[in-house]
Amino acid sequence: MEYQKGQDREQLSLYTTCLDDMVPRDNSVRLIDQFVNLLDLREMGFQTIATQGRPPYHPGDLLKLFIYGYMNQMRSSRRLEKECARNLEVIWLLKNLKPDHNTIARFRKENPKAIRKVFRQSVALARNFNLIGGQLIAGDSTKLRAQNSKKNNYNKKKVQRHLEYIEHKLEEHQKEMAKADGDQQQELTKQIEGRKEQKKKYQAIQEQLKSDRSSENPQLSTSDPDSRHQIVRGTITEVCYTAQTTVDAKYKFLIDYKLTNQNDKKAMGMMLRRAKSILRHTGFTALYDKGYHTGSEFSIADQLGIKTLVAIPGIGRKSQAPDPRYNAENFGYNKTNDTYTCPQGNILTSNQSHYKARNYTFKQYKTKACKKCPVRHKCTTSKVNGKVIQRTEFTENIQANARRVTESGQLYKKRQALVEHPYGTIKRQWGFDHIITKKGMKVASADLGLMALAYNLTRLINTGIGLKELLQKAIIGTKTLFLVYIKPQNSMRVIWKIKNLITLNFGLKPDYSYF
Structure with missing residues (x-):
């Protein structure tokens, strides 16, 4: 039987094509390239990552790399470094640049606020395509594991147990020392010194916990200091962060995210204020689960004039x-x-x-x-x-919510289908169920911001608009992301620039009658 034969690896070949021809015109990597090219990265506050002895990499190139990586389930800086040398799409996107993993990791670490602004631009782009309704939103949270084991998370009771255990062991060693001689004494002396060092370590942690007056039950995580030991589901606990998100009902776009280390009790008011700022009105309805059922938060919602529907928890x-x-x-x-x-x-x-x-x-x-x-x-x-x-003092606010839930009919039942959609994509399909960074909440929020940005851009591509239509009918502004519908009164100079931009970047050749 004859089989198809591959090309001889030692056969010399002469390619008559350029790198640009190797990437299809409708490839999503071209949207990433154009999306970043037309952002004002300096105004957004991106930091330039300097390298020793060489010019620095442009922030836009590193941002493109991260967006591509997150959209293709790659977050590790070492993995992205490898892709720069073997992935044709990444080679095209970065124009054959090969940043090392330290440079890649530092970019994410040093730009959490700027990454949030880029996410806001993805929301603005979706709004300008009329993909965000702004009439019904849903909020929820999910737990993302931190880079900190349970073993390296401490509270007052846990430290006290360790100290009591060490004291008990020291007493045992002292009794054994009285009976031992020679080599046994030397070995026991080493063990006693080791126990004393452990005791100093836990005493230092105990002092830190005593000085922390931010909560009734303070915690200390040694690997990722801002992460907290929380209940994830039922009796399952993890050292993790809480990701608060807000989803618009029309096409399930994320319009906001915030990383915290607290539970949901005091989160609704904060997220509603942010939603009001993003949507620029208060004429929307917000759906939340019973974890957000707190009187003070209902009071904030009523003061803002926002209609909320929060599930009513059972009576204790x-x-x-x-x-x-x-x-x-x-x-x-x-x-x-x-x-x-x-x-x-x-x-x-x-x-x-x-x-x-x-x-x-x-x-x-x-x-x-x-x-x-x-x-x-x-x-x-x-x-x-x-x-x-x-x-x-909040009883009236709580009762008003109960009336709204009763009168809403089937509306509240939409909440889970709306708000769980991004979590299903990000955590289940992409496998992003943990924070890949450590050393603080600000750095961790950059990781979450890139997840949210990748999700929104993926949704934008999958809404059925199509890349060609998306890029032919819209031009992305340089300072703020907005849709420019081409009008006949535009000057010929502007039309010429727009036409060339579409032709050069996407291979489309619209005639002047289109404009």
Whole structure:
């Protein structure tokens, strides 16, 4: 049987084509090239990465390399260094430049703010193609593992356990020393010195934790200092970061992201302020899950004039009445008299004292009728005060959200389909379930920013517009990314420049009648 034969590796060949002909005209790498070429990188604040003895690389070339890498599931600086020498698309994109892995890694490390601005330009481009509706958004968070093991994350209790263990071992060594002689004593002396060094290390960590007053339960991560030990799912925990994202409903474009090391409780207000700034109006509806159900955050949303729909969490076991019919939500509130009425018709009043909790103030409502109430055993388990209802300063905001959720019908059910789409692509398909950088949140945010940028550009290509139509009908501005619809009143000089730009970069030859 005859098989197809490959070319002799030692046969000399003369190629009659140039590098540009080896990359198809509709290849997405050309969009990356043009996207970056027409950005004002100096205005965005990109830092030039200097190299010893040679001129520095242009920030645009390194940015192109990272965008291409993230769009093709490559984040490692060493992997990208290899691609510069063997990947035809990368060779075309960088014009045969071959930066080393240290230069590549430093560019990502030193430009987190500038990378965020480039992401904003991808949002502006999508908006100008009418791909962002701005009427319905969904917010959520996901955990991204940090470059810090659980072993190298400490809190006060963990350090105390280590110190107690070391003290116990030192006592054992001292007892063994009394019985040992010769070589055994030398070996035990080494072990004791090692334990003492460990003790100094943990005592230093203990002092750092004591001086940290930013939270009630401070943590210290030694490899990636800003990462925190958090619950990821159920009882599964990781040392990680929390990525907050906002997704527009129309084509599932990411319009915002922020990397934090906190949970979702206090995140909604911050993300809504940012969404208002990005969309430039407050006439949109925002969907969030029950992790964002916090009274103070509802208050912020109401002050901004933004309609929110947040899932209502179940009532905690301690707040449940023995009979659900006597739960607090079934007590009617009279705003005029500032009283509650229980299902039995008794009036609960307040002494008008305001009590302060950790993040809010509240008033208490109770009645003396509880003492003789025939259904008290169904209403409360308290044997002293009877039924006590707490009304916080944010109760009205929480109740307003509950009404909106009830009246919205099927609208809230869209949340998961919207907000999980980017996570499915980024974490499941691309495998970006962890932060590849370390040494702080600012550097980690650059990694997340490149993920979000790559996702948006991929969505832009996959929306069905097509690269040729995308590039023929739009020109990307140099200072801000915006769509320029070509109009007859444009001067011939401008038309000539636009026509040449399209022809030279994308091989298209629009005639003047198009303009």
